Amino acid sequence: MATMLDVAKRAGVSKATVSRVLTGNGYVSQETKDRVFQAIEESGYRPNLLARSLATKSTQTIGLVVTNTLYHGVYFSELLFHAARMTEDKGRRLILADGKHSAEEEREAIQYLLDLRCDAIIIYPRFLSVDEMDEIIQSHSQPIMVINRRLRRHSSHCVWSDQKASSFHAVSELIARGHRDIAFITGSLDSPTGIERLAGYKAALSENNIAVRDALIVEGKWTPVTGAAGVETLLARKAGFTALVASNDDMATGAIKQLHQRGIRVPEQVSVLGFDDTALAPYLIPSLSSVKIPVTEMIKETISRLIFMLDGGEFTCQQHFPGELIVRDSLTRGPHA
Amino acid sequence: MATMLDVAKRAGVSKATVSRVLTGNGYVSQETKDRVFQAIEESGYRPNLLARSLATKSTQTIGLVVTNTLYHGVYFSELLFHAARMTEDKGRRLILADGKHSAEEEREAIQYLLDLRCDAIIIYPRFLSVDEMDEIIQSHSQPIMVINRRLRRHSSHCVWSDQKASSFHAVSELIARGHRDIAFITGSLDSPTGIERLAGYKAALSENNIAVRDALIVEGKWTPVTGAAGVETLLARKAGFTALVASNDDMATGAIKQLHQRGIRVPEQVSVLGFDDTALAPYLIPSLSSVKIPVTEMIKETISRLIFMLDGGEFTCQQHFPGELIVRDSLTRGPHA
DNA sequence: TTGTAGGCGTTATCAT
DNA sequence: ATGATAACGCCTACAA
Numbered sequence: 001m002a003t004m005l006d007v008a009k010r011a012g013v014s015k016a017t018v019s020r021v022l023t024g025n026g027y028v029s030q031e032t033k034d035r036v037f038q039a040i041e042e043s044g045y046r047p048n049l050l051a052r053s054l055a056t057k058s059t060q061t062i063g064l065v066v067t068n069t070l071y072h073g074v075y076f077s078e079l080l081f082h083a084a085r086m087t088e089d090k091g092r093r094l095i096l097a098d099g100k101h102s103a104e105e106e107r108e109a110i111q112y113l114l115d116l117r118c119d120a121i122i123i124y125p126r127f128l129s130v131d132e133m134d135e136i137i138q139s140h141s142q143p144i145m146v147i148n149r150r151l152r153r154h155s156s157h158c159v160w161s162d163q164k165a166s167s168f169h170a171v172s173e174l175i176a177r178g179h180r181d182i183a184f185i186t187g188s189l190d191s192p193t194g195i196e197r198l199a200g201y202k203a204a205l206s207e208n209n210i211a212v213r214d215a216l217i218v219e220g221k222w223t224p225v226t227g228a229a230g231v232e233t234l235l236a237r238k239a240g241f242t243a244l245v246a247s248n249d250d251m252a253t254g255a256i257k258q259l260h261q262r263g264i265r266v267p268e269q270v271s272v273l274g275f276d277d278t279a280l281a282p283y284l285i286p287s288l289s290s291v292k293i294p295v296t297e298m299i300k301e302t303i304s305r306l307i308f309m310l311d312g313g314e315f316t317c318q319q320h321f322p323g324e325l326i327v328r329d330s331l332t333r334g335p336h337a
Numbered sequence: 338m339a340t341m342l343d344v345a346k347r348a349g350v351s352k353a354t355v356s357r358v359l360t361g362n363g364y365v366s367q368e369t370k371d372r373v374f375q376a377i378e379e380s381g382y383r384p385n386l387l388a389r390s391l392a393t394k395s396t397q398t399i400g401l402v403v404t405n406t407l408y409h410g411v412y413f414s415e416l417l418f419h420a421a422r423m424t425e426d427k428g429r430r431l432i433l434a435d436g437k438h439s440a441e442e443e444r445e446a447i448q449y450l451l452d453l454r455c456d457a458i459i460i461y462p463r464f465l466s467v468d469e470m471d472e473i474i475q476s477h478s479q480p481i482m483v484i485n486r487r488l489r490r491h492s493s494h495c496v497w498s499d500q501k502a503s504s505f506h507a508v509s510e511l512i513a514r515g516h517r518d519i520a521f522i523t524g525s526l527d528s529p530t531g532i533e534r535l536a537g538y539k540a541a542l543s544e545n546n547i548a549v550r551d552a553l554i555v556e557g558k559w560t561p562v563t564g565a566a567g568v569e570t571l572l573a574r575k576a577g578f579t580a581l582v583a584s585n586d587d588m589a590t591g592a593i594k595q596l597h598q599r600g601i602r603v604p605e606q607v608s609v610l611g612f613d614d615t616a617l618a619p620y621l622i623p624s625l626s627s628v629k630i631p632v633t634e635m636i637k638e639t640i641s642r643l644i645f646m647l648d649g650g651e652f653t654c655q656q657h658f659p660g661e662l663i664v665r666d667s668l669t670r671g672p673h674a
Numbered sequence: 675t676t677g678t679a680g681g682c683g684t685t686a687t688c689a690t
Numbered sequence: 691a692t693g694a695t696a697a698c699g700c701c702t703a704c705a706a
Contacts, residue, residue, distance in 0.1 A: 001478070003683055014693045019685060026686090027691055044476075049452045050391045051683030054698045059387070068421075071414035081405050084435040093449060096433040098421040112430055115386045139381075141338070224620045253620045260622055280587060280617045283561045283594045340699060351677050356701055363702085364675055388699035391682050 002043035011039035022047065053117065060092045062306060063113030065106060067099040067126030074278045075295045082296055083122070086303040092119070103127035114140065120306045124148060126191065143309035145302045149192065156315040159301050161293045163193050166323030167200025168207075170273055170291050171245060173325060175208050178337025179243040179271065183216040185230035185255060187247035194222075197247045197275060215239035220251045227254030228261075235262060242270060242334045249274035249281040252288055256330075267332045277326055286329035294321045339380035348376035359384065390454065397429045399643060400450030402443060404436040404463030411615045412632045419633055420459070423640040429456070440464035451477065457643045461485060463528065480646035482639045486529065493652040496638050498630045500530050503660030504537025505544075507610055507628050508582060510662060512545050515674025516580040516608065520553040522567035522592060524584035531559075534584045534612060552576035557588045564591030565598075572599060579607060579671045586611035586618040589625055593667075609667045612660075623666035631658045 004022075008015045013032055020026040021036045028036075039045075053059040064083060070076050080096070087094040095118060097109040106128045113121055120143040123133060130146075134153040137144045146158040174182055184201045187194030202212050218233045220226035227246055231254075234241065244259075246252035252274030256266050266272050267286055274281060277292035298321055305315055341359075345352045350369055357363040358373045365373075376382075390396040401420060407413050417433070424431040432455060434446040443465045450458055457480040460470060467483075471490040474481045483495040511519055521538045524531030539549050555570045557563035564583055568591075571578065581596075583589035589611030593603050603609050604623055611618060614629035635658055642652055 005683080015684080016686085016693060016695090017691085020692085023685075029691060032691080046448075046452055048391075048454060048683050050387045050396070050454055051698090052685075054385075054387045054391055054700090055683080055685040057698070068414060068418050071408070071417060076413070077405060077408035080408060080435055081437065084405075084437060094435065096435075098417055098431065098433075100418065100421060111383075115383055117385060117387055224617060228620075250617060253617055257620045257622060278617070280561060280590055280615070283565075283590045284621065285594060285597055342699080352700080353678080353702080354676060357676090360701075366675060369675080385699050388682090389701075391684090392699080392701040394682070 001048075002045040003048070004045070006043050007036065007039045007045045010043055011035040059117050059119055061095055061116075061118045062087050062092055062120045062122065062303070063095050063097065063110075063116065063118035064122045064124070065097045065099045065109040065113060066124040067106065068101055069126050070124060074276065075293065079124070079295050079299050082299050083303060086300060090303075090307050092307075099124070099126065101127075103129075103132075107132075110136065114142065118142065120144065120310055122147065122302055122306065130192075143306050145306055147298055147302055150320070155318040156305075158318070159298045159305075160320045161298065161323055162320050163196035163323070164200040164203070166291050166293075166325070167197040167245075167275075168204045169200075169323075170325050171201050171204035172207070173327075174243045174245070174271065174273065174331070174334070175204065175210070177271075177331065177333050179334030180210055180336050181216065181239075181241040182210075182243040182245060183218070183234050183239075183241040185218050185220045185227055185234075185244070185246040185251050187220060187222050187251070189219060194247055201245060213239060216241055220247065222248055222250060224250050224254030224257070227251030228258035229254075231255045231258040231262070243273070244270055245273045247275055249276045249278040249288060249290055252290075253281055253284055256284055256288070267330045271332050271334070272330045275323075282328060289328045289331045290326050291323040292326055293323050297321050338385075339382040340385070341382070343380050344373065344376045344382045347380060348372040396454050396456055398432055398453075398455045399424050399429055399457045399459065399640070400432050400434065400447075400453065400455035401459045401461070402434045402436045402446040402450060403461040404443065405438055406463050407461060411613065412630065416461070416632050416636050419636050420640060423637060427640075427644050436461070436463065438464075440466075440469075444469075447473065451479065455479065456647055457481065459484065459639055459643065467529075480643050482643055484635055484639055487657070492655040493642075495655070496635045496642075497657045498635065498660055499657050500533035500660070501537040501540065503628050503630075503662070504534040504582075504612075505541045506537075506660075507662050508538050508541035509544070510664075511580045511582070511608065511610065511668070511671070512541065512547070514608075514668065514670050516671030517547055517673050518553065518576075518578040519547075519580040519582060520555070520571050520576075520578040522555050522557045522564055522571075522581070522583040522588050524557060524559050524588070526556060531584055538582060550576060553578055557584065559585055559587060561587050561591030561594070564588030565595035566591075568592045568595040568599070580610070581607055582610045584612055586613045586615040586625060586627055589627075590618055590621055593621055593625070604667045604669045608669050608671070614663055619665060626665045626668045627663050628660040629663055630660050634658050 004015050004018050008018045020028050021033050084094045099106040099109050122145050124147045137154045150160045151158040186198045205212050215237045218230040220230045274288050274290045277290040281288040341352050341355050345355045357365050358370050421431045436443040436446050459482050461484045474491045487497045488495040523535045542549050552574045555567040557567045611627045614627040618625040
């Protein structure tokens with residue numbers, strides 16, 4: 001590939017001059033400018049970003065590591081688009097590395113982006129503990145932000161949605177509509193999100209003096225199949241319920257299908273509520289009600305903070321975003337209404 | 338950050354020696370090796386990949402640019418996971434850049450990865466023309482592969498799934514089951530995939546001496562809403578149909594919902610077929626039949642070829658993968674069976 | 675087995 | 691307005 005030296009020779013100037021016209025630093029006559037541009041054109045020269053970054057000690061790059069488990073959801077497209085767009089609006093580039101399916105792989109991805117000397121890092125984790133991430137932030141000079149987790153120590157370096165509060169709010173709504181026997185199909189309980197949504201459910205029941213019954217809780221794995229299986233388990237336990245909350249829309253979808261299969265009508269006999277508001281789910285019959293997480297706002301806040309820090313700013317306040325309860329046909333009044 | 342020189346000083350050796358123990362090239366006594374490792378440990382040294390790549394003229398990196406429009410689909414998770422995994426198995430790293438929502442942005446993303454000196458590039462395009470990509474491959478020394486397009490000139494530098502053939506096959510199956518009046522909701526017709534699926538539909542009708550009726554074709558935009566709207570349009574035209582093909586599962590989902598809304602039963606009155614086999618769609622009632630594109634095989638073949646080329650190999654043969662027709666409850670026999 | 679020195683392609687600080 | 695030249699952090703002959 002043509003280098004800056006090639007261009008310089010062809011234009012009959014020194015490397016320094018070429019560098020000047022490229023970076024815009026320093027004076028250079030219009031005439032030589034033209035010659036340089038022509039030489040660039042002719043030689044097909046392209047700057048070597050590695051060399052440039054090495055010299056300037058800055059890559060103008062933000063690294064993003066996202067757990068592979070997120071790509072299934074609706075959120076990823078939005079997240080990545082806005083992240084890339086905002087980063088570029090600020091004159092930088094977004095680089096993405098896959099967090100794959102384990103803590104070790106998430107760790108490696110972060111380390112790689114760090115070794116690549118990204119100016120800043122965003123982590124959308126699945127397996128890494130908050131303590132480890134606090135540790136990572138502590139031990140690196142680059143600005144690092146975490147999405148979807150609430151950090152203990154670096155509370156201004158994370159943006160999260162309060163899953164427990166959202167779940168609490170949604171279940172409270174069911175109770176307000178007269179439901180007392182509310183079943184819950186959890187997500188994987190090794191996932192903080194899964195744990196929090198369950199906690200919100202329990203809290204809402206307690207708050208309303210309704211006993212938490214283990215027979216009404218069944219563990220799923222986020223997939224439609226496990227949602228359907230969850231319904232089977234609940235029915236086998238013969239613990240009657242008039243409402244069913246699934247920890248995400250995929251499981252809610254599987255659950256609805258299985259209810260139909262068993263001749264149980266939604267929402268006439270059972271109201272159903274999911275999480276995440278996936279595009280497809282509302283097209284089920286009946287349209288699924290859901291709690292939507294505001295990813296767009298979250299990622300925008302994240303990038304803003306990062307850019308601010310890169311410019312030398314300091315954040316002290318923390319920020320989180322509430323989930324939005326979207327009520328559709330799948331919710332009706334319960335027997336105690 | 339600690340540099341190699343810091344480590345060298347601390348260990349009481351030269352930079353060269355540190356480099357030797359890090360790269361594994363050249364002999365180093367066990368004793369100094371230990372000292373170096375200890376110095377690395379103590380200083381928290383991390384190699385600067387920019388400097389290393391600049392010196393070795395190789396980044397050990399494969400760049401992937403994916404159109405943002407793909408993230409909605411089921412395919413992305415699979416694609417990225419296998420791409421990252423295979424790349425790492427071969428001792429390299431995958432870097433992803435967003436192609437966003439236009440040809441210009443796809444172009445920029447590619448150029449960026451090239452400027453970053455990725456050893457090879459994979460393009461999963463949406464807006465770039467095949468001619469332009471042929472051009473790009475032509476004018477760069479790095480191996481470049483294109484997924485999901487059939488290139489004209491560099492036919493061995495692409496891996497595609499024959500959308501037209503898959504569509505042809507699927508529609509033929511409907512005809513074989515006795516359907517004659519088959520409606521089609523297209524995807525965006527500025528998308529090659531959308532165009533080809535429509536072409537396959539028309540070809541299958543012609544092949545079976547069934548007239549192509551414009552009244553049975555309506556254009557959608559890939560979303561559930563447009564699928565539902567498509568059904569409305571078809572019903573308004575009063576062109577009766579016993580089968581409906583939608584160019585993807587999202588539209589099929591919307592279509593089924595709308596059919597139900599209008600009191601038309603699926604599959605008793607209308608058989609429905611989609612494309613892409615999304616995880617959620619089969620959980621609709623009735624379970625949606627679909628044509629599944631074998632992305633995993635496609636990306637694996639792509640990476641294989643790239644690695645092979647990086648090792649100096651040359652490919653001459655082209656390769657494509659057939660879509661797989663998955664028949665579920667939404668398909669029944671038609672009136673002419 | 676280890677050290678010296680030159681080079682990778684830039685930027686940036688001096689002079690001129 | 692332009693040209694040397696020294697970094698940037700690493701690798702790699704070539705010497706010793």
